[in-house]
Amino acid sequence: MLGMMLKESNAVTRMGSHRFRKTERDMESTLCGPAEPGTVLIVDDDVTIQMTFSALLWQEGYRIVVANSADEARARLDEIQPDVILCDLVMTGTNGDEFCSWLKEHQSWRFVPVIAITRIDHPVALAGMLEAGADVVVTKPVSGSDLRARVAAALRTRRRYVDLMQNTCR
Secondary structure: OHHHHHHHHOOEEEEOOEEEEOOHHHHHHHHHOOOOOOEEEEEOOOHHHHHHHHHHHHOOOOEEEEEOOHHHHHHHHHHHOOOEEEEEOOOOOOOHHHHHHHHHHOOOOOOOOEEEEEOOOOHHHHHHHHHHOOOEEEEOOOOHHHHHHHHHHHHHHHHHHHHHHHHHOO
């Protein structure tokens, strides 16, 4: 039975007009029951990036919330309750590394994975984002498959943390 499921996990499945490969996430759903898709907060002042990332991630079933600035995101965090945050580095107002630092200083948000996304491809800037608290830094342009894989990995990390905290508090 498991051999059959493993073979099936590599099969290409047709669904509507979309073709996709079954992933580990599909195997987890088969073996452990369906998981909640998760909430992704996109913090970027570029509407084109917001729309592109939203479309790419919406296909995966995530709940997508967009903020036009770090200040807007900060004001809405309690309402949004994100599982993963995608954050641009260069924005008007509070920039991405300041926002990351602020998130990591607050108990409620320090364990929410942050994927920093930037057009700046300079080692000092990239290291600065990591030092500020970003979990991953990606340079634009980013492929759809890379973005989806990084968000899925960040969501797995978030779920492990939540599970650990729930088991510790029992």
